[in-house]
Amino acid sequence: METLDQQIEILVQQAPQDGVTVNLIKVIAPLLKQTASQLRHPEYHVIQGEGEGWLLTTLSNRVRPEQEKSVIYAFPTEDDAQEYAARNNDHRTLVVSVPIIHILFQLIALQQVDSVIFVEHAGGAPTGTEVACGGFRRQIQQQIEAYQAQLSSTFKPSIPPDIA
Numbered sequence: 001m002e003t004l005d006q007q008i009e010i011l012v013q014q015a016p017q018d019g020v021t022v023n024l025i026k027v028i029a030p031l032l033k034q035t036a037s038q039l040r041h042p043e044y045h046v047i048q049g050e051g052e053g054w055l056l057t058t059l060s061n062r063v064r065p066e067q068e069k070s071v072i073y074a075f076p077t078e079d080d081a082q083e084y085a086a087r088n089n090d091h092r093t094l095v096v097s098v099p100i101i102h103i104l105f106q107l108i109a110l111q112q113v114d115s116v117i118f119v120e121h122a123g124g125a126p127t128g129t130e131v132a133c134g135g136f137r138r139q140i141q142q143q144i145e146a147y148q149a150q151l152s153s154t155f156k157p158s159i160p161p162d163i164a
Contacts, residue, residue, distance in 0.1 A: 002042065002099060003093065003102070004032075004033045004036050004037065004040070004042070004101060005033075006033060006101065006147045007036075007042070007099045007101035007102065008025070008029045008032065008033065008101055010099070010102075011025055011101060011102060011105055012025050012026065024144065025105070027143060027144055027147045028140050028143050028144065030054060030143070031139055031140060031143050032101050032104050032105060033101070035104055035131065035136070036100045036101055036104060038129070039100060039120070039122045039129055040076070040118075041076050041100065041116050041118075041120070042099065043097050043098060043099045043100060044074035044075060044076065044079045044097075044098060044100060044103060044118060044119075045074070045075045045076070045080070045081040045096065045097050045098070046072060046073070046074050046075070046081065046095070046096055046098055046103070047073070047081050047084065047085050047093045047094075047095055048093060048095070048096050049092070049093055050092050052145075054072045055072065055073075055085070055093060056070045056071070056112070056113065057070070057071050057072070057073060057088075058071075058150055059068055059071055064088045069114035069115060070089050070112060070113055070115075070128075071113070071114060071115045071116065071117050072112050072113055072115075072116045072117070073111075073116075073117050073119060073126050074098075074103055074116055074118045075118065075119045075146065076119055076120065076121065076125075077122045078095050078097065079122075080097055080119060080122055080123065080124075081095040084126055102115065104107050104131070104136070107131065107133045107136050107137065108137060108140060110133060113133050114133060114134070115130045115131060115132050115133060116130070116131050116133070117129070117131075118130075118131065121151075
């Protein structure tokens, strides 16, 4: 299993070499590592549906059933993920192992997902640490904006005094 730094490096190596993505990964890497370090496992197992997307589960509020949210469960073991899929009668799925940094990075793009629930204990009920996607995306945006502000303050083109 890779360390968090190794997972970041793999993410950088797999990123498109478009001159932007690699820099963005490096800018948000501290936030990715900070969030990942609050979780118990370096990788989790997610259930993948037929279209290669991660399986979404819709949860309803017990007091207000009209309030729903879409979550992805990330399990500590493959057996836990398979058991969850079997309990929900979803046999057209595949369990994939995904490094924690990669899961967190995917949250940037998963607009239809409200949260990822990281199940921390094997063999238990699917409860655990919830990472709200909206809040996480806001933190990433703040990190990027701070980096851009730092860049603009350090890059001041010098205009020659005799330009006219």
